[in-house]
Amino acid sequence: MAYLNHAMGEAGAPVRAPIAVRPTGEQIGWDEILASPRTRTVRMSEHEIVYDEGDVADRLYEISDGAVMLYKLLPDGRRQVVEILGPGDLFGLSAGDAHDCVAETLVASGFRVIDRRDAETSVAGQRHIARCLRDQIATLHEHAVLLGRKSACERVATFIVRMVPGRGLGRCIDRTNAPATVRLAMTRQEIADYLGLTIETVSRVISDMRRRGLLVAERQDRLRIPDLCALCRMTGAH
Amino acid sequence: MAYLNHAMGEAGAPVRAPIAVRPTGEQIGWDEILASPRTRTVRMSEHEIVYDEGDVADRLYEISDGAVMLYKLLPDGRRQVVEILGPGDLFGLSAGDAHDCVAETLVASGFRVIDRRDAETSVAGQRHIARCLRDQIATLHEHAVLLGRKSACERVATFIVRMVPGRGLGRCIDRTNAPATVRLAMTRQEIADYLGLTIETVSRVISDMRRRGLLVAERQDRLRIPDLCALCRMTGAH
DNA sequence: CGAATAGTTGATGTATCTCAAGCAGGGTGG
DNA sequence: CCACCCTGCTTGAGATACATCAACTATTCG
Numbered sequence: 148m149a150y151l152n153h154a155m156g157e158a159g160a161p162v163r164a165p166i167a168v169r170p171t172g173e174q175i176g177w178d179e180i181l182a183s184p185r186t187r188t189v190r191m192s193e194h195e196i197v198y199d200e201g202d203v204a205d206r207l208y209e210i211s212d213g214a215v216m217l218y219k220l221l222p223d224g225r226r227q228v229v230e231i232l233g234p235g236d237l238f239g240l241s242a243g244d245a246h247d248c249v250a251e252t253l254v255a256s257g258f259r260v261i262d263r264r265d266a267e268t269s270v271a272g273q274r275h276i277a278r279c280l281r282d283q284i285a286t287l288h289e290h291a292v293l294l295g296r297k298s299a300c301e302r303v304a305t306f307i308v309r310m311v312p313g314r315g316l317g318r319c320i321d322r323t324n325a326p327a328t329v330r331l332a333m334t335r336q337e338i339a340d341y342l343g344l345t346i347e348t349v350s351r352v353i354s355d356m357r358r359r360g361l362l363v364a365e366r367q368d369r370l371r372i373p374d375l376c377a378l379c380r381m382t383g384a385h
Numbered sequence: 386m387a388y389l390n391h392a393m394g395e396a397g398a399p400v401r402a403p404i405a406v407r408p409t410g411e412q413i414g415w416d417e418i419l420a421s422p423r424t425r426t427v428r429m430s431e432h433e434i435v436y437d438e439g440d441v442a443d444r445l446y447e448i449s450d451g452a453v454m455l456y457k458l459l460p461d462g463r464r465q466v467v468e469i470l471g472p473g474d475l476f477g478l479s480a481g482d483a484h485d486c487v488a489e490t491l492v493a494s495g496f497r498v499i500d501r502r503d504a505e506t507s508v509a510g511q512r513h514i515a516r517c518l519r520d521q522i523a524t525l526h527e528h529a530v531l532l533g534r535k536s537a538c539e540r541v542a543t544f545i546v547r548m549v550p551g552r553g554l555g556r557c558i559d560r561t562n563a564p565a566t567v568r569l570a571m572t573r574q575e576i577a578d579y580l581g582l583t584i585e586t587v588s589r590v591i592s593d594m595r596r597r598g599l600l601v602a603e604r605q606d607r608l609r610i611p612d613l614c615a616l617c618r619m620t621g622a623h
Numbered sequence: 624c625g626a627a628t629a630g631t632t633g634a635t636g637t638a639t640c641t642c643a644a645g646c647a648g649g650g651t652g653g
Numbered sequence: 654c655c656a657c658c659c660t661g662c663t664t665g666a667g668a669t670a671c672a673t674c675a676a677c678t679a680t681t682c683g
Contacts (some may be wrong), residue, residue: 210683227530242516265517265672273508284518286486288455289457291529293461294529345639346662347639347662348639354663354664572629573630573631581673584630592631
């Protein structure tokens with residue numbers, strides 16, 4: 148799933164369990180695919196392009212660690228970041244033979260590069276892929292709501308809440324409401340292009356939230372959230 | 386794929402070839418699934434809810450004819466239509482056990498209702514599903530660009546161009562540029578909720594396009610496009 | 624024919640964008 | 654070690670695209 152939390156290469160283990168021990172039983176097959184002689188491991192530093200729009204889509208990437216964004220460009224240069232992916236997420240599965248968007252690392256990342264043929268031959272592989280795709284679609288649906296119907300303030304709140312380690316798309320089920328800290332491993336421009344806003348609006352909204360005590364900036368890219376529920380209430384979702 | 390063209394229950398055969406004769410060879414298996422004793426055929430009239438957000442997702446729907454929209458609601462009533470689907474498209478494949486959005490018919494439609502177990506057991510089934518999911522994702526990516534980065538005018542132009550029978554997400558490859566006619570089998574409210582606009586803005590933009598001769602209204606829901614390329618140039622995509 | 628519903632148009636408001644200047648932090652070289 | 658520069662971020666003033674509110678018009682259906 149395109150969990151945004153933990154997508155940023157935070158120290159510590161990813162939320163989701165290692166693939167081999169997932170309960171569905173399908174992962175044994177997936178592990179075999181990962182072990183295929185054609186499967187490679189690749190490391191890339193931050194802000195490197197994994198593939199470009201139009202490149203042939205003959206392989207598929209699983210993120211081991213780090214984070215990747217997928218974006219599309221309009222001819223006049225406008226950009227929309229369409230997905231942000233983290234450990235365990237799959238990308239490179241395009242509809243046709245060519246990629247429909249650019250994939251770029253946000254931070255230094257590691258991938259397992261899987262040959263498309265390997266992935267598509269086994270039921271287990273197909274099932275694992277289908278599962279990832281469904282998660283991706285749910286995230287894209289949620290993001291369409293954000294882009295189509297939420298205010299700038301709601302967008303930023305939604306974004307920050309999703310970056311909190313340990314919470315995905317789900318509702319505010321946090322019982323403790325303990326202060327959380329998030330690392331925004333994205334530039335303001337990237338955040339703006341993800342949220343369908345301008346850099347200035349993102350900056351203004353964050354400044355405003357700081358003034359209201361909803362956020363405390365520990366560093367430029369590091370925010371403390373004293374009251375997660377308060378921020379959660381600003382997302383428009385509850 | 387979430388082709389918008391032909392999604393509206395137009396008379397005539399859908400663009401895509403009948404499932405059995407697709408060249409990939411996977412469809413024999415899919416046909417078997419469709420022939421499963423558990424598979425049912427269902428008909429619904431327009432504006433009926435197929436399933437609601439939160440309903441258990443234990444089956445999967447293939448559209449035989451007609452059109453369906455998927456939408457999500459915010460607690461305060463704001464709505465975002467996240468997908469519009471037509472013949473051949475699959476829906477009901479949610480990430481978890483519950484549906485993440487509402488599915489409602491736009492026009493009278495027919496479905497094949499497939500048991501989730503049937504669909505997920507065969508490689509062919511999985512592959513067919515994965516293919517549909519990838520197409521869906523490509524459409525969602527394109528739609529994120531529309532919602533995040535396009536002006537009202539570009540959104541409406543993009544929408545109308547996609548409704549033209551025979552053209553999907555692809556570029557303007559039309560050599561003839563023959564006048565096309567589209568049927569908008571959606572209310573202004575539905576269009577607005579799909580494009581992330583208000584009903585008034587959609588109405589104003591269409592009126593403006595009519596005044597400029599880009600559109601001719603043959604009926605409320607029926608538009609003639611004298612110069613498709615001219616409209617295409619307004620989409621922001623080329 | 625008339626009510627009900629869906630769509631259009633106008634006047635006004637406002638959230639967000641645009642343009643422009645100033646500021647901070649992090650790295651480099653003197 | 655500190656001044657300097659570069660890049661990314663913030664803040665302000667003004668413009669604008671779209672939303673909102675409200676009236677009016679067309680269409681549909683009994």
